[in-house]
Amino acid sequence: DLSKFQMKEILHDQMFESGSYRSHPDHATLYGALEVSMPCENKDELHDALATSHKRRHDDQDPPPPPPKESDQRKKKKHDYDASASK
Numbered sequence: 001d002l003s004k005f006q007m008k009e010i011l012h013d014q015m016f017e018s019g020s021y022r023s024h025p026d027h028a029t030l031y032g033a034l035e036v037s038m039p040c041e042n043k044d045e046l047h048d049a050l051a052t053s054h055k056r057r058h059d060d061q062d063p064p065p066p067p068p069k070e071s072d073q074r075k076k077k078k079h080d081y082d083a084s085a086s087k
Contacts, residue, residue: 008038 002010012034015021021031 005038008034012038 012031015027015031015034021027
């Protein structure tokens with residue numbers, strides 16, 4: 001069983017991470033009311049934790065894979081063929 005604070009904290013985390021509260025003015029109002037209903041000392045810790053965890057998760061992501069080399073070779077061959085055909 002989760003306490004009211006834990007449920008509010010989970011909801012706050014999900015809304016903050018997804019940014020869903022920004023999509024509609026009513027959502028922003030509800031998000032603000034949720035923040036007001038949470039104890040102040042925990043809000044600062046929560047924002048700090050979310051900021052660092054969000055940053056860390058972004059840094060831990062793998063870079064995108066390089067493009068396949070075969071497609072580059074095909075383009076070069078086609079380009080070379082077109083250039084030699086026009087001479």
